[in-house]
Amino acid sequence: MTEKAPAPLGLRERNKLDKFLRIRAASKKLFTENGFEPTTTRQIAQEADVGLSTLFLYAxxxxxxxxxxxxxxxxxxxxxxxxxxxxxxxxxxxxxxxxxxxxxxxxxxxxxxxxxxxxxxxxxxxxxxxxxxxxxxxxxxxxxxxxxxxxxxxxxxxxxxxxxxxxxxxxxxxxxxxxxxxxxxxxxxxxxxxxxxxxxxxxxxxxxx
Known part of the structure; x- marks a missing residue:
């Protein structure tokens, strides 16, 4: 029996996934380049191009x-x-x-x-x-x-x-x-x-x- 392909993500889900991936990539980049202690959440939000309040929806x-x-x-x-x-x-x-x-x-x-x-x-x-x-x-x-x-x-x-x-x-x-x-x-x-x-x-x- 052939499995059905997963339904495509809606616009809201795609936006959430995009923000998650940007936040994860920005966090990894700054933690790697600058170290954990010197890096601030504000810097991560700026690098990810999201608001600080949006950042705290994910972490x-x-x-x-x-x-x-x-x-x-x-x-x-x-x-x-x-x-x-x-x-x-x-x-x-x-x-x-x-x-x-x-x-x-x-x-x-x-x-x-x-x-x-x-x-x-x-x-x-x-x-x-x-x-x-x-x-x-x-x-x-x-x-x-x-x-x-x-x-x-x-x-x-x-x-x-x-x-x-x-x-x-x-x-x-x-x-x-x-x-x-x-x-x-x-x-x-x-x-x-x-x-x-x-x-x-x-x-x-x-x-x-």
């Missing part, structure tokens, strides 16, 4: 604009990272293959990534927050799925909940990314190797009955 504040820029990328990152994991592969191999993508993503521009990871720590409210929180939850759930596969293979024998273990691993990932971003290294593999050392220690506990 709550400047921090929210940073996540407006990156929410699509972060969502795609989670999908890409776990796409090639195999249910029959060792847990540490799956984690290395998946979490490498996060270091590669943040390593594309260490300066703006430092801003992004710093603001993540305090990002709990805002128009873009709900989507960001959903992406983070999906990342943790994806790690929990890998733990479930490992448990089925007998690699994980501890009684702790997979969701709690996955959240602990995610927090280690976030901390290690921030430490690597603060370091002089430009090689994602350096940060990944440090993370894997810590995850290997966790594996000793997971293998306990």
């Amino acid at each position: 709550t504040d400047k921090r929210d604009l940073l996540f407006l820029v990156f929410n699509d990328d972060l969502d795609a990152l989670t999908t890409r990272a776990f796409a090639d994991c195999r249910a029959d592969a060792p847990l540490l191999d799956n984690l290395r293959n998946a979490l490498r993508h996060f270091f590669e993503f943040y390593g594309q521009d260490k300066v703006i990534s430092r801003d992004l990871t710093r603001e993540i720590t305090f990002y709990t409210t805002g128009m873009q927050s709900e989507r960001f929180q959903a992406t983070r939850a999906r990342t943790i759930d994806s790690i929990a799925t890998l733990l479930g596969h490992a448990r089925a293979q007998g690699e994980v024998r501890c009684r702790e909940d997979d969701g709690m273990i996955a959240k602990t691993m995610f927090y280690l990932l976030a901390a290690e990314i921030r430490m690597w971003l603060a370091d002089d290294s430009q090689a994602p593999e350096d940060g990944l190797n440090e993370l894997m050392k810590r995850l290997s220690l966790i594996m000793h506990g997971l293998q306990a009955g």
Whole structure:
């Protein structure tokens, strides 16, 4: 059965999408060129050719604009990272293959990534927050799925909940990314190797009955 093509957007929807894309492009340009702290919402509105009041229809504040820029990328990152994991592969191999993508993503521009990871720590409210929180939850759930596969293979024998273990691993990932971003290294593999050392220690506990 042939699927129907989506109905074309009306004029109002096209205008909203156009403003959204202009605001996102302007935010990314100014955050990249000038840095997050020096950039003002007024500058972004001017660059996007929208009024300041219009800008705040799309984001709550400047921090929210940073996540407006990156929410699509972060969502795609989670999908890409776990796409090639195999249910029959060792847990540490799956984690290395998946979490490498996060270091590669943040390593594309260490300066703006430092801003992004710093603001993540305090990002709990805002128009873009709900989507960001959903992406983070999906990342943790994806790690929990890998733990479930490992448990089925007998690699994980501890009684702790997979969701709690996955959240602990995610927090280690976030901390290690921030430490690597603060370091002089430009090689994602350096940060990944440090993370894997810590995850290997966790594996000793997971293998306990």
